[in-house]
Amino acid sequence: MSFKVLGGVALASLLASVTALDNGVARLPVLGYNTWNAYQCNIDQDLMLTTAKLMKSLGLLEVGYHYVNIDDCYAEKNRTASGDIIPDKIRFPNIKAMTDEIHAMGFKTGIYSDSGWFTCAGYPGSFQNELRDATTFQNWGFDYLKYDNCYIPYDDIIRQGIVGKYQRMADALATLAKTSGKPPFVFSLCEWGWSQVWLWGKNFGHSWRVTGDIAPEWNSLAAIINFNSFITQGTDFSGHNDMDMLQLGNGGLTFEEAKSHFTAWALNKSPLLIGTNLSAITSDILGILKNTEILAINQDPVVGQSISPFRWGLNPDWTSNSSFPAQYWSGPSQNGTVFMLLNTLNEPSTMFFNLTESPWIRAGRQYSVRDLWTHTNNGTAVRNFTAHNVPPHGVVALLLKDAGDEPSGIFPACSVWFQCADKNGTHVGG
Incomplete structure (x- = not known):
């Protein structure tokens, strides 16, 4: 991936013109679980309930991991005759009962859709059905929406740039919150950073993906950290650069690399969504995920900005x-x-x-x-x-x-002596 790095002053100026979406939800980064990296399309209702139960028994809910999120592949391949998305009849026979049970455990729930014709795995996307789908997701009991970027309509159909493409669902979610009287959805943009989403995403969502998909290997982590190092100004309360899901425990990383992965994501105030098979998690990886001192920085209620x-x-x-x-x-x-x-x-x-x-x-x-x-x-x-x-x-x-x-009498008078001077104008040497 190649990109042009904006100078610090220019980038700060652009970011200063963007206000965060502050609608009462997701002021701090979201902590939770997402199914994609561990299971991809191999998901069903029992898996989601088992995952929620494991999160609670492992103490993850207690330290702040509040969301249990479904990713792609939960739906039937075709909408109903009236135009509605419906859950897979075999794998999700009663999706509302599932969300009710997960809520009863103390969690919130998340679901997935796409701003194009189809999701990335080929299921119905939400283009031209934004309010209909948002209403459906709310009726099913979901609180969070991850919104992807596949199967983009032809230019003479969409007649929008990438910003307008995401604004369609953002407007639908705002309308739904106003008309339903229920709390607004947490809206997570999965745009992959191709159009400098960190500059405009705050108008619409609470987080936005800044790169392509993560892989459980050091080279992938290093590339994402490198990219994020130039756009940290994009993160503050109610708006977060999303560095993608946590890959701890999926193989490919040493224990030290796993610690670096978690630390960089948490201190950069990225959302922390676990992408691991929790039934096979080791105590070492669980210990990383439950480092409450690191989590406290990610969830700082006073300072929202990233390192x-x-x-x-x-x-x-x-x-x-x-x-x-x-x-x-x-x-x-x-x-x-x-x-x-x-x-x-x-x-x-x-x-x-x-x-x-x-x-x-x-x-x-x-x-x-x-x-x-x-x-x-x-x-x-x-x-x-x-x-x-x-x-x-x-x-x-x-x-x-x-x-x-500091103790008196330390020499030299300045630890960083460049341009350090006495009041008579004499420069201080190192």
Whole structure:
């Protein structure tokens, strides 16, 4: 995938003109489950109920995974004579009873459709049936809609750009909320980022896919992280860059890569939708998914913005490299400054940075260090921090809290001495 990187000022200016869709739902990233990556079309009513029961028994509901979402392939191949989508008669004999039972367990439910003639797997899409289908989905008891981008109508039929194509369903959902008096749907755009959706998606949805489909391998993760490193300004309350489903436990990733995957997605404030067969999940992967300190950053009620790179590391800053993305990231949170150190190398690495390289750190202060993976308090950082022997494709996640003035008498007077000067104009050397 090739793309043109906008300069930081130009991108920030464009994003400033876009307001988030704030209709009372999905102010924070959605946490839950989606069937596609583990099962694709091999889904039925029993699987959905079993999955919900497993999510509850494994403690995933307790830590915030509230959505149980069906993806493609749940419907009959043809609409009824009156034009309605109907569930597969064999695999989903009573879809409303299913959603009622899942709701009774404490979850919400999600479903899937497409902005074109058909879904990506060839089932009925919602083009020219947007309000009809939205009403159907609500009557079936669903709360969330993932909306895909396959089988686009000919230009002389649609007479819309990609924005207008998604606006059709956004308008239908808004109309439905107004006329039904029920809570609005969470609307997740699956547009794959081809038309800079991070610039306009906030007008319509609560999240938007920014790349093509994820695969359970490091190269796929690295490419998605690289792409997202240039568009982090797109995420804030009620609007989130969607980096695609979590691939933990699907094979192809080492344990350290799985931790990096979860950390990068969570701290970038992406929706966290598990795409794993939960009946085969290991305790190690479950432990990653239930890291409440990382989840607390993703679900921060005070700060909605994503972490962003402050230094690329291996490459010069602002370099796009789908194999070796940015390594040094930070961002604000309600409880301190969050750091993510990502070792993109194929060998262990020692990672060092000056604290004030992050724009969220104050000069002349010292900071307590909390490791969000070892769940330990690791002393105080003064001016800089070093993480030793970070594993290949591994991650360090830290929360730094202001701990007062740094000790007096430290030389040099400035830890980052470029353009640092005495009041008489004398520059301070390193």
